Amino acid sequence: MAGVMGLWSELTDLLLPAECAGCRTSRVPLRYGVCASCVQALEALRPGPVRPTPAPPGLPDCVALGAYDGQLREVLLSYKERGRHGLARPLGHLLAEVVAGSVGRRRPVLLVPVPATASAVRARHGDHLRRLARHTAVRLRQAGWPVEVARPLQALPRPDSASLDSRGRAEAAVSAFRLRPGKRSVLSRSAAERPVIVLDDIVTTGATLAAVAHLLAGAGLPVHSAAVLAATRRRNTG
Numbered sequence: 221m222a223g224v225m226g227l228w229s230e231l232t233d234l235l236l237p238a239e240c241a242g243c244r245t246s247r248v249p250l251r252y253g254v255c256a257s258c259v260q261a262l263e264a265l266r267p268g269p270v271r272p273t274p275a276p277p278g279l280p281d282c283v284a285l286g287a288y289d290g291q292l293r294e295v296l297l298s299y300k301e302r303g304r305h306g307l308a309r310p311l312g313h314l315l316a317e318v319v320a321g322s323v324g325r326r327r328p329v330l331l332v333p334v335p336a337t338a339s340a341v342r343a344r345h346g347d348h349l350r351r352l353a354r355h356t357a358v359r360l361r362q363a364g365w366p367v368e369v370a371r372p373l374q375a376l377p378r379p380d381s382a383s384l385d386s387r388g389r390a391e392a393a394v395s396a397f398r399l400r401p402g403k404r405s406v407l408s409r410s411a412a413e414r415p416v417i418v419l420d421d422i423v424t425t426g427a428t429l430a431a432v433a434h435l436l437a438g439a440g441l442p443v444h445s446a447a448v449l450a451a452t453r454r455r456n457t458g
């Protein structure tokens with residue numbers, strides 16, 4: 221999308237982190253923590269539709285920047301698990317590409333990031349998706365999109381879902397979020413004329429996105445689509 225591409229060329233590091241967040245190479249020039257060849261790989265990615273199989277009921281249309289591997293996976297891991305918070309900006313800008321790709325033409329949109337649990341916020345020193353969403357909105361506004369970010373949902377403490385099958389995961393996902401008290405009327409007014417795009421970093425089974433879409437629809441906010449950075453390739457784990 222014109223106006224959003226070429227984002228790294230505008231970014232320069234003031235501090236030099238030890239190694240590239242995408243390939244772990246050290247002692248190379250970095251821009252926002254990423255080396256030139258990883259920047260090139262990330263900028264070459266183009267958003268496209270993804271659909272987990274089987275897709276959970278109610279899963280909205282879903283657009284991802286790329287597969288969860290290579291540099292995209294490494295940069296996401298660096299951002300989420302290795303404390304490289306400065307990556308929020310380039311990753312947020314990449315997510316802006318995905319939003320633009322999922323909406324198609326420039327128009328007002330309402331972005332709803334999937335909320336993090338309190339324990340994830342503690343472990344990662346902040347809500348990593350909320351931070352991303354802020355940069356996504358900034359980037360879209362720079363490209364002339366009237367964008368707002370809403371956080372109508374709250375994540376509830378949840379059990380580890382690694383051992384659950386797909387049905388169990390879907391059920392756990394539905395009970396993992398709730399609407400924040402008092403948000404309903406404000407939202408249905410603000411969502412009247414613009415598509416609602418749910419933001420997440422990674423889609424795996426789609427259970428989280430389906431659950432979030434279900435809750436939002438119940439609150440008068442039908443979801444247009446979900447925009448994510450990466451889609452995992454399914455293995456037989458549910």
Ligand SMILES: [Zn+2]
Pocket residue numbers: 240241242243244245254255256257258259
């Ligand atoms: Zn690199």
